[in-house]
Amino acid sequence: MEKKKEQKIYKTRQRSQILNCLIENSSKHLTADEISVILKEKNCEVGKTTVYRSLEKLIKEGSVRKYICEEGRSACFQYVDGNKNCHQHFHLKCIECGKLMHLECDYLSDLEKHIFEHHKFIVDNTKTVLYGVCEECSNE
Numbered sequence: 001m002e003k004k005k006e007q008k009i010y011k012t013r014q015r016s017q018i019l020n021c022l023i024e025n026s027s028k029h030l031t032a033d034e035i036s037v038i039l040k041e042k043n044c045e046v047g048k049t050t051v052y053r054s055l056e057k058l059i060k061e062g063s064v065r066k067y068i069c070e071e072g073r074s075a076c077f078q079y080v081d082g083n084k085n086c087h088q089h090f091h092l093k094c095i096e097c098g099k100l101m102h103l104e105c106d107y108l109s110d111l112e113k114h115i116f117e118h119h120k121f122i123v124d125n126t127k128t129v130l131y132g133v134c135e136e137c138s139n140e
Contacts (some may be wrong), residue, residue: 012045015054022079027099029067029076067129076105091129096137103130 021038022030024124030038032051039046046054058064067076078100090103112123 005126013052014044015057017042017044017046017049018054019058019063019079022058022077027081027101029072029078029093029098029100031076033074035077060137089125092134093129093131094134094137095131096133099134099136101134 017039018035021035021042026037032048032055036046036048036051039051054065054124055064058068059077063079065080067078090105090108092101092103093099094101113124115121115123124129
């Protein structure tokens with residue numbers, strides 16, 4: 001019989017600080033550099049290498065998702081709060097404040113179906129971000 005190796009999850013102070021940073025900014029996609037800057041502003045000494053390693057571990061644990069949102073921009077990360085379906089819908093991103101919102105709308109399913117049936121193109125929800133101005137910024 002083969003024994004399955006159980007992967008132990010070691011929680012470090014630095015990983016907790018990185019996770020807390022993502023939780024506090026859960027409405028945004030943050031790059032590793034942005035996370036480093038935020039932590040430095042809070043007097044948390046976490047090196048960039050540690051940030052990258054911790055993010056990869058948090059992704060494997062399912063706490064964090066990695067996105068490539070904009071051409072030429074570094075990968076972004078977001079706390080998903082155990083929401084495994086986060087990647088199964090479109091996102092809206094405000095070009096003014098950077099806020100990222102989940103968009104679950106029946107009309108989008110119809111749009112995806114239309115695009116497939118009439119244009120023979122399959123939309124990839126994991127990479128679909130619609131850009132515009134959020135309600136709060138449009139009222140300013």
